[in-house]
Amino acid sequence: MAGHSEDPNADEQYHLEVGPEDIADTVLLPGNPERIDKIVAHWDEYDERAYHREYRTATGTYDETPISVTSTGIGGPSAAIAVEELARVGAETFIRVGSCGALQEEMAVGDLVITTGGVRQEGTSSEYVREDYPANADYEVVCALVAAAERLGYDYHTGVTMSADAFYPGQGRPGFEGFEAAGSTELVDELKEANVKNIEMEASAIMTIASIYGLRAGAVCSVYANRETGEFRTEGESRSAETASLATHLLAKMDAVKREAGADRWHAGLSLE
Template sequence: MSIKNSELILNPDGSIYHLNLKPENISNTIILVGDQDRVEKITKHFDTVDFKTQKREFKTQTGTYKGKRITVISTGIGPDNIDIVLNELDALVNIDLKTRKPKDTLTSLDILRVGTSGSLQSDIPVDAIVLSSHGLDINGMLHSYQIQPISNPKMEDAFIKQTQWSPLKARPIIIENSKKLEAQFKSKTTHSGITATAGGFYASQGRVLRLPLQDDTLNGKMDAFNFEGVCITNLEMETSAIYGLAKLMGHHALSLNAIIANRANGTFSENPKKAVENLILYTLERLS
């Protein structure tokens, strides 16, 4: 059965609605960044750039680095935007946009997040690279999908118990990364652990301006969480959504973050641009 026009929305030129892309515009290797200005900070290292487009915050450039074709896309901020980007990328490779039917043979993408984050652990210094072993969904977006096959109930139950998680909030979901990509990108220079994904920047991450928090001790309890030697290394707004949707759709995903702040000891990178540049070069070299 064909997917209805209201569910799979295409632009008049046949491109997918939000990303403004056609299947031929992307590679099977995708780098996701939050900030649209970071797209060119990556593609400036490319040997060639053969495609460019932008619609809203979604900026895309595709080209080659040392002979490997790579697509870089800005997602903007938050799990809601990841929901758009991952679904539309999957549609580009796994749905025939003319017949509006899923393909018989499915394509698996390699999806890498290259981002910035703050460390929650005092032993992970600023300017370090964190490779996310798991994504911890504390925002609830993934509950709209059938997530039972990809969740980790034992670890989730331990998190709920150790943090005294409010039953009024969505149940936390913990999703593993792609072991294939982890093997490719893990090294002696990377730190590894759980990346928590919040649904907002302020109260969701324990920041107080004028409004009180539902639980003003949550950050400390998250810092102290440990499950069989695995702790929460950092807190941001995209990783769990990428891991969850990628795994449900059969894609490989890995999140890499340059640590520009350490919230445990109150330090901030003296040169955050250099930290991001080092992560970009590390990612490109590992891809090539």
């Protein structure tokens, strides 16, 4: 292909400023760079490898398992850049660690939502593949997140997540001076009736892109707001961080069990003990 332009530095990625030596196989993906500190607080040890634009990266160990974290900023476009560049330096598994708005009344603020699939309302993934391509979480990642939440004793829900591009009208909220986008007033009710669990802004892009490339991805988010009850608190950040970190350790154990058994994929017949 002629006429394309690439960053001439093949060893260090243009936006993230990381190389292969900076990244573990599994990378946690929070949006907010400040959330890095709350994630690495659960690790054995870590050091910061890069901080450029919204992309802050640290690498260390959790229960002796190598692990990395890179912040993505807000939304699908910047999250897609993170997945692209992390994959190019060797990352194979991605777990979004974020916050969300819950849609079902029984979901309490502070609970966790483990995504099994996504409604692709963001536009980034459509730049990669046709709109009817599914945004599925990798089932090994889902299993590891569920096992981690169970071991830690945290309340969690599993199900479909809707990812939006806009925080206000795109999530059924009024915009400036009460502006309402077409269909935004019905959005939350329609998603609730379809048993969608939560709304956030990155998961479906991350999962779609990872699936296209044959990589693993999933998401665990803390419920900050319940759109049905109107309750809002910034609660549960530490729970999602610890759950994703433990899930990384469990995924490493799954991979070891697969190698020992000669299996291509982990399944319920293989033990994690």
